[in-house]
Amino acid sequence: MYVIIVYDIKVERVNKVKGYLRTQLNWIQNSVFEGEVTPSELVDIKNNLKEIMNKNEDSIIIYALRTEKALKRDVMGVEKAPIDGII
């Protein structure tokens, strides 16, 4: 399945969230990651994010689709992170 993760995390935790998601997905924009995952990988990602986030202060939205093909992506302005150009 294909996921888009968008987050709004307090500054004291944001680097931890970003650092973790970089190990799992592709960084697309400041607070946006995308990538292909298995259902069990997604469960792990959710569990790890739950550990890192403060659920009373932070917000994370996970959009899941059956396939990336269901999605058309249009980037306007600065392209922060070409999808294959991640370190």
Added chain:
Amino acid sequence: MYVIIVYDIKVERVNKVKGYLRTQLNWIQNSVFEGEVTPSELVDIKNNLKEIMNKNEDSIIIYALRTEKALKRDVMGVEKAPIDGII
């Protein structure tokens, strides 16, 4: 069609972008809007965003899907904006 718009806009323009998108879509999270639009409405939205944004400094990603049904949304932590609770 169903769209998700995620933006990373410099502070001096962010309220203008947010204010405009609030007239068109549902506010979901700090920098995320969603909603059902026609193809011609989406063309208008893109044109208006182009007017407001600075394409050398700002980034806007528009995800378009044929239908909202293709999407599973999972919100962790703070729910900023219930989808029907927008002013």
